[in-house]
Every structure is written in structure tokens, then in C-alpha cells.
Amino acid sequence: MSDAQDRPVVSPRIDVQFDRPQRRYQAGDRVVVRYTIDECQGDRIHAVEQSMLWYTEGKGEEDLGVHMFRRVADPAMMPPRAAVGDFFAHLPRSPLSYEGLIVKVRWCVRVRVFFEGARDYVSEHVFEVGDVPPARVVHMRST
Amino acid sequence: MNASRTNPFSTRFTRPGRIAPLDGGGEEVDAAALLVRLAAVGGAAAIIGPHGSGKTTLLGHLADAIEATGVTVMRVRSRGRWGATNVLFALVRAGRAATVCVDSWECLGPVARNTLPIVARMLGCGLLVTMHLQSRLPVLARCRTTAALLERICMTLPGHDAWYGTVITPDDVEAAFARHRGDIRESLYELYDTFELRSRTVEMRRS
Amino acid sequence: MRLPRFFAKKRGHRRTGSREWGVVGDGLFHGILLAAGLFFGGLLISGVAAPEWRINHDYVESRCTILAKGLAKTAVQDPSGAVSTTWQPRLRVRYTAGGRVYEAWSQGTSAEATTDRTTALARLSRWILGSQTACWYDPTAPETVVLERGYNWWLWLLALLLPGALVVIGGSGLVRVLRAWGKSEERRAASAGLAEFLDPLMHPAPTAPGHPAVPNCDDLVNSPGTILRYRLPIESPESWTLVGFGLFAVLWNAVLLVLAVGAGLDLLGGKIDWWLFVLLVPFLGVGIGGVVLFMRNLFLATVVGPTQVEISDHPLRPGRRYDVLLAQGGAGTFRRLQMFLELEEQATFRQGTDTRTEQVVVWRSLVTDCRDAAPAPNARFESWSVMEIPPDAMHSFSSAHNAVRWRLVVRGTTDRCPDFTRVFPVVVFPAEVMPAPIAEQRRAQTEMAG
Numbered sequence: 001m002s003d004a005q006d007r008p009v010v011s012p013r014i015d016v017q018f019d020r021p022q023r024r025y026q027a028g029d030r031v032v033v034r035y036t037i038d039e040c041q042g043d044r045i046h047a048v049e050q051s052m053l054w055y056t057e058g059k060g061e062e063d064l065g066v067h068m069f070r071r072v073a074d075p076a077m078m079p080p081r082a083a084v085g086d087f088f089a090h091l092p093r094s095p096l097s098y099e100g101l102i103v104k105v106r107w108c109v110r111v112r113v114f115f116e117g118a119r120d121y122v123s124e125h126v127f128e129v130g131d132v133p134p135a136r137v138v139h140m141r142s143t
Numbered sequence: 144m145n146a147s148r149t150n151p152f153s154t155r156f157t158r159p160g161r162i163a164p165l166d167g168g169g170e171e172v173d174a175a176a177l178l179v180r181l182a183a184v185g186g187a188a189a190i191i192g193p194h195g196s197g198k199t200t201l202l203g204h205l206a207d208a209i210e211a212t213g214v215t216v217m218r219v220r221s222r223g224r225w226g227a228t229n230v231l232f233a234l235v236r237a238g239r240a241a242t243v244c245v246d247s248w249e250c251l252g253p254v255a256r257n258t259l260p261i262v263a264r265m266l267g268c269g270l271l272v273t274m275h276l277q278s279r280l281p282v283l284a285r286c287r288t289t290a291a292l293l294e295r296i297c298m299t300l301p302g303h304d305a306w307y308g309t310v311i312t313p314d315d316v317e318a319a320f321a322r323h324r325g326d327i328r329e330s331l332y333e334l335y336d337t338f339e340l341r342s343r344t345v346e347m348r349r350s
Numbered sequence: 351m352r353l354p355r356f357f358a359k360k361r362g363h364r365r366t367g368s369r370e371w372g373v374v375g376d377g378l379f380h381g382i383l384l385a386a387g388l389f390f391g392g393l394l395i396s397g398v399a400a401p402e403w404r405i406n407h408d409y410v411e412s413r414c415t416i417l418a419k420g421l422a423k424t425a426v427q428d429p430s431g432a433v434s435t436t437w438q439p440r441l442r443v444r445y446t447a448g449g450r451v452y453e454a455w456s457q458g459t460s461a462e463a464t465t466d467r468t469t470a471l472a473r474l475s476r477w478i479l480g481s482q483t484a485c486w487y488d489p490t491a492p493e494t495v496v497l498e499r500g501y502n503w504w505l506w507l508l509a510l511l512l513p514g515a516l517v518v519i520g521g522s523g524l525v526r527v528l529r530a531w532g533k534s535e536e537r538r539a540a541s542a543g544l545a546e547f548l549d550p551l552m553h554p555a556p557t558a559p560g561h562p563a564v565p566n567c568d569d570l571v572n573s574p575g576t577i578l579r580y581r582l583p584i585e586s587p588e589s590w591t592l593v594g595f596g597l598f599a600v601l602w603n604a605v606l607l608v609l610a611v612g613a614g615l616d617l618l619g620g621k622i623d624w625w626l627f628v629l630l631v632p633f634l635g636v637g638i639g640g641v642v643l644f645m646r647n648l649f650l651a652t653v654v655g656p657t658q659v660e661i662s663d664h665p666l667r668p669g670r671r672y673d674v675l676l677a678q679g680g681a682g683t684f685r686r687l688q689m690f691l692e693l694e695e696q697a698t699f700r701q702g703t704d705t706r707t708e709q710v711v712v713w714r715s716l717v718t719d720c721r722d723a724a725p726a727p728n729a730r731f732e733s734w735s736v737m738e739i740p741p742d743a744m745h746s747f748s749s750a751h752n753a754v755r756w757r758l759v760v761r762g763t764t765d766r767c768p769d770f771t772r773v774f775p776v777v778v779f780p781a782e783v784m785p786a787p788i789a790e791q792r793r794a795q796t797e798m799a800g
Contacts, residue, residue, distance in 0.1 A: 058153055058335075058697050059153070060154065060699050060752040062154065063751055065562055065563060067562075092561075094563055094564045094747075094780045095564070096744065096780060098744050100695045100712060101710050102339075102696075102710055103752045132742055132743070135712035135744070136343065136713075137710060138714045228379075332706075
């Protein structure tokens with residue numbers, strides 16, 4: 001029997017399903033997410049964090065705003081006993097998803113699992129809010 | 144509405160700490176060898192190089208490597224008029240056998256640059272700094288940049304199999320490097336713009 | 351004000367170093383500032399302001415006879431060895447206090463002291479021996495008497511301004527440290543109201559209520575228009591630039607004048623301070639440059655005149671139309687006056703010694719285009735337009751390092767001056783959210799049709 005420390009670290013597989021397969025929402029809509037945690041290689045998970053947030057991407061520092069956050073630590077809700085979980089939230093009026101040139105605003109859900117031994121793994125899944133078309137260049141300047 | 148399109152040259156993928164530090168030839172830096180050398184020169188040294196050559200990235204990587212050995216590390220950015228005070232407090236707080244890593248050492252005044260290493264030695268504290276030009280501190284590493292390094296960085300960015308050679312070509316990388324005279328940071332900004340404009344043009348043609 | 355920090359946040363997700371020690375150091379720094387402000391303020395108030403106040407409020411009035419007059423000489427040696435002498439007029443007077451007759455030398459005021467003996471003698475000469483005049487004595491120490499009262503406002507300003515600034519900066523920082531002690535980042539963010547007041551530079555711009563990440567537009571709707579509902583503020587008022595240049599030119603040239611007069615007097619007295627003469631040359635260059643810059647900006651402001659933009663409603667919403675009024679003052683004819691509605695992205699990134707900010711305009715629409723616009727004398731040129739926000743427009747967005755901003759940009763071309771550009775920020779809110787059942791129904795219909 002091999003020592004657990006000799007085994008290579010394998011990332012778990014976290015499948016996330018949205019209530020809308022196209023993952024397109026409008027401000028004020030309810031977003032329902034169901035996730036499945038699999039392939040934990042026998043490592044015990046002691047907590048799962050569920051979050052819904054927006055973040056910026058582009059040429060600037062990354063900013064983010066957490067809209068919904070929940071930490072689940074009930075052993076009865078941890079895999080392998082309960083490998084499925086779900087959460088939902090109503091989207092705020094803003095910000096909308098935006099495909100800018102140097103500033104992009106993205107919405108996503110994150111499911112982060114915490115293993116015994118201080119290891120953690122996060123799975124991020126982007127969805128769209130609003131119908132704002134992508135931006136295009138008119139004039140650029142930098143300092 | 145178009146789906147989200149990730150630009151691999153976004154700062155979230157290219158900022159210090161996200162890319163492993165590479166040498167001028169594009170090979171990963173041997174952190175262990177550098178730490179041995181740091182100990183050999185007495186625990187205080189400088190990483191030098193021009194703008195955008197990866198000094199901050201290397202400093203962060205070495206700080207992580209030092210921490211992994213169990214040594215306490217304090218990280219300080221010496222910007223602004225309180226930079227010297229920040230460094231001094233870090234040295235006092237760090238204590239014996241710890242290491243203080245200071246980014247942008249040249250932001251400190253000449254008095255601070257000459258006296259703080261003495262303070263560090265008196266306190267038995269290590270000191271690792273980044274700066275553009277050589278100073279009294281021994282040089283631990285010289286960051287130099289090459290087009291090969293920039294190309295290697297591009298190969299580490301997400302989804303490079305899909306866009307490298309098509310949206311961004313080796314000629315683009317070389318041209319950006321030459322245009323910005325070896326400044327990797329500015330070259331990556333230019334490649335960001337190139338990627339963004341070209342991928343939008345491709346999408347417009349498809350639609 | 352950028353606070354001194356022991357440790358900088360490492361780029362990425364972890365913070366190393368002790369937050370508590372950082373907070374302690376922060377508190378210590380601000381505590382020292384506060385203590386210094388209180389100490390020096392106390393010194394100035396007790397040594398200068400308080401005695402002056404007592405003289406004007408507590409001293410009792412009487413009549414005195416001037417018996418003798420003289421000058422009190424005070425010599426002070428500075429660390430370089432130079433001795434400076436001050437002369438203060440003093441009068442020996444006889445007066446009655448509490449039924450008893452006193453003879454004493456009057457206490458001079460700080461305003462009477464001078465380094466010039468001739469000036470001091472001139473001040474003394476207005477007092478006539480044997481004449482009677484009003485005096486005021488200290489009821490707690492009747493031998494202390496003054497012949498003049500009043501306030502030296504400059505000393506009061508000095509007593510309050512400098513130490514006051516130290517007290518405010520130190521006190522606010524200390525209060526912020528104490529409030530934040532032991533609290534998590536989320537809790538501090540939740541109670542950010544007072545903290546934002548104490549140090550607005552440390553926090554991102556406030557957001558509109560009910561609209562996360564959309565900037566607050568209260569500052570844009572607090573100025574009513576003359577014709578339309580709101581008058582928009584200009585982004586960087588040129589008047590402040592003009593005032594700034596003017597202040598700089600006045601202050602710099604005032605100092606230069608004093609130095610030049612001093613150098614000239616020394617020259618007339620046979621003394622030549624070569625260092626002073628050498629320094630005067632570059633100082634003179636800067637002084638002339640300051641005056642030229644000020645005059646140029648004044649000319650531009652006078653010829654171009656103020657630009658005002660009024661709008662029928664604010665904040666703006668996608669899909670709606672708004673009346674816009676462009677009013678331009680000034681002298682002469684504007685070959686072309688254009689107003690654009692623009693959407694600009696801004697991204698800021700800090701790395702190493704650099705802070706890099708980039709802006710890019712991603713959408714632009716012409717709202718007004720006027721040629722040969724000529725304001726009438728004592729009147730302004732006006733142009734009315736209707737502006738539409740695209741129905742699928744991105745709303746205004748603001749976070750710590752990134753922004754998406756809408757603005758009205760006025761560009762003008764004149765014959766006599768360089769082209770000018772003036773920017774008027776506006777805020778676009780997201781389109782109003784329809785009630786959920788209606789929205790769901792419409793979406794279902796759309797998906798079925800698709």
C-alpha cells in the first residue's frame with residue numbers, strides 16, 4: 001500500500017450546470033447553478049465555497065465585486081457522501097457583462113473546494129449578463 | 144451577443160507572479176542556485192535590469208522560494224516618500240535570519256540606500272532588492288531580455304495553441320520586442336492590442 | 351494622502367508580514383503627528399495668542415501720564431553666529447489701579463518690535479512726554495500695563511494653521527486606525543462611511559444607490575441649468591488652472607522682488623552677495639515664465655470664453671433621447687464648434703516604479719456641429735440638439751483601477767487661439783429592469799421563436 005504522500009496531486013473535476021444552457025441572463029434574473037464534485041482521489045474535503053462575482057480583465061489591475069458568497073462546511077454535505085450541490089442568486093442591476101478593448105467586465109461563479117492538508121482547488125465558470133455589444137477602437141492614448 | 148473572449152495578454156495572466164521567471168534565453172530560472180549564491184554573498188544582494196525585464200517577477204519567485212525553506216520573508220514596495228520608513232520597519236519587524244525583499248530600491252534616497260543595508264547587517268537580516276542600475280549591493284542576477292524570452296512567455300499564456308501562429312505570429316513578437324527596445328512589459332501591452340484588434344476583425348468577418 | 355505602510359501587498363492573492371504591526375506603525379505615525387500639532391499649537395497659543403486675548407478681554411482700562419520713553423533692545427544669536435537685534439518702543443507711565451498709584455514700563459506688543467532702530471524711534475516719537483493717554487492694566491498683576499490693544503491676526507493664523515493641519519491629519523489617521531483595529535476587510539468596507547470622509551483618497555469613488563459599480567452622479571445634478579434642467583460641470587475647470595498659474599506667478603515674483611530689493615540695497619550699501627545674485631538669475635527666469643503662462647491662459651480664457659452644457663435630464667438611460675444645449679461665450683468667431691458624445695475606457699496598472707494609465711475611446715457620436723459661430727456682445731452663442739443613448743449601450747462603470755466613462759466633449763476651433771477641448775462627464779445608468787414575470791415571458795417568447 002503506497003503512502004498517500006507519494007501519490008501525485010490530481011485536481012478534482014467540478015462540473016457546473018446553469019439553469020440556462022446558453023448562460024445568458026439579464027439584470028435582475030435569477031441564476032441557478034448546480035455543481036458536481038468528482039475524482040477527489042480519496043482526499044477528504046472539509047469545506048466548499050460557492051460564490052457569484054464580477055471581475056475586470058484587460059490592461060488594468062484586476063478588480064472584483066462579490067455578489068454572493070457562501071461557505072459550506074457541514075460534513076453531511078461534503079463528497080463523497082454528497083457530491084452534488086446547488087446555489088442561486090438574483091443578479092443586481094449592474095454591472096453588465098462588457099467586452100471592452102482594455103476593460104472587460106465578466107460575471108462568473110466559482111466553486112472552491114478545500115481539502116484536508118490546506119490544499120484547495122477552484123473551478124470558475126463565466127456567464128453573460130445583459131446584451132451589450134463588444135466595443136471597438138475610436139481613439140487611444142496612454143500616459 | 145458575442146461570447147466572452149479572453150485576451151491571453153491581459154494583466155491577470157501576465158502580471159508578476161503569474162508567469163514563472165525566465166532567463167534571457169527563455170529557460171526557467173534556477174531559484175535554488177540563486178539562493179545559494181545569495182547566501183554566499185552574505186544575504187544582501189540586488190536584482191538589476193532595465194524597465195520591464197522581469198525584476199519584480201524574479202523577486203517574487205525568489206521570495207516564494209525563500210519562504211518555502213521556512214525563512215520569514217517581508218515584502219516591501221519602496222514607492223513614495225515613506226519608502227525608507229517602510230523598509231526600516233520591515234527590517235526591524237523581520238528580525239534575525241529573516242529576509243526583506245524590496246521592490247524599486249532606486250525610489251529610496253541615496254542616504255537610505257547607503258544606510259539601510261548597514262542596518263540590515265546589524266540586525267542579521269537578509270536583504271534582496273530590485274533596481275535598474277548597479278549599486279553597492281552585490282548583483283545576484285541581471286535581468287536581460289531577448290526576443291526568445293518574449294516568445295517563450297507567449298508560449299506560457301493560456302490557449303496559446305489556438306492563437307499563436309495565427310492571431311499572433313512570431314513576427315509580431317519580434318517586432319514588438321524591437322519596437323519597445325527589449326521592454327517585455329510594453330511588448331506584452333502591444334501584443335494585447337494586436338490580439339484584441341485582430342480577433343475582433345476575425346469575428347466581424349465571420350459574422 | 352498615501353499612508354506609510356510597513357508591508358506592501360504582494361502581487362497576487364497573499365499578504366505577507368503582520369497586518370497588526372502595520373496598523374501599530376500607522377497609528378504611531380499619526381499619533382506623533384497629532385502630538386506634534388497639539389504641542390506646537392499649545393506653545394503658540396499660550397505664548398502669543400492667549401496673552402493677546404487676555405489683553406483685549408481681561409485688562410482694565412485706566413488713564414496714565416507718560417513720564418519717559420525708550421527703546422528695549424533684544425539681541426539673539428543664531429547657530430551660525432550671526433546676531434540679530436530687535437528694537438521695541440517702551441514708555442514709563444504713571445497710572446492708578448485699584449486706588450493705588452503705579453509707575454511702570456509698558457509692555458510692548460509683538461507688532462511694535464522691529465529690527466530697524468530708526469523705525470522704532472519713529473514709532474516712539476508719536477508719544478509725547480507729559481501727555482495723558484488711555485492704558486490698560488492686568489487686574490491680577492497691576493504693574494503690567496499696555497498702551498495699545500488689538501489683534502495681530504497673522505499670529506493667530508500661524509498659531510492655528512500649521513499646528514491645526516498636523517492635528518487634523520494626525521487625528522483623522524489615528525481615528526481611522528482605531529476604528530479599523532481588529533476588523534475584517536469586509537467589515538471595514540461595510541462601515542466605510544466615516545472612513546471615506548476621513549480619507550476619501552484611500553477609497554474608490556462612491557457608487558450610485560442600488561447600482562453596484564456605477565458611479566454616483568450627485569455631483570453632476572446639483573447645478574440647475576438656466577434653460578434645461580441641469581447644467582453639467584466641466585471635468586477640469588480651466589478657471590482653477592488660471593487661478594493656479596496666477597497664484598504661482600504672484601507668490602514667486604513677490605519672493606523674487608523681496609530678494610531683488612534686498613540684493614539691491616546690499617549693493618547700494620557696498621555689500622555684494624554673489625550667491626544671491628547667482629540665484630536670482632534662474633529665479634527671474636522662472637518668474638517671467640510664470641507670468642507668461644498666466645497671461646497666455648488669461649488671454650485664452652478671455653477670448654474663448656466659458657462653455658456651458660445643459661441637459662434635460664440626468665442620469666441618462668440607454669434607449670432614451672435628451673435635449674442638450676451648448677452655450678459658448680467669448681469674443682470673436684469660432685470657425686467650428688462640435689460636441690461629441692463619447693464612451694471612454696480607462697485602465698490603470700502599477701508595476702515596479704511605473705503607474706500606467708491608458709484611455710481608449712470606443713464609441714463616439716456627433717451631437718452638435720456648428721460653423722462660424724459668433725457670440726453676440728455680452729451674450730452667448732447657443733445651439734440646441736437632441737442626443738440619443740444607444741439602446742444597447744454599456745452603462746457607466748467605475749472600480750478601483752478600471753472605468754468605463756461617458757462624456758460630452760466640446761471641441762472648438764478659432765482663428766486667434768489654439769483649438770480647445772472641454773469635457774463634461776455624464777453618467778449612464780443601466781436600462782431599467784423590467785419586472786421578472788414580464789421579462790421571463792418575453793424571453794420565453796423569443797427563445798420559442800428562435
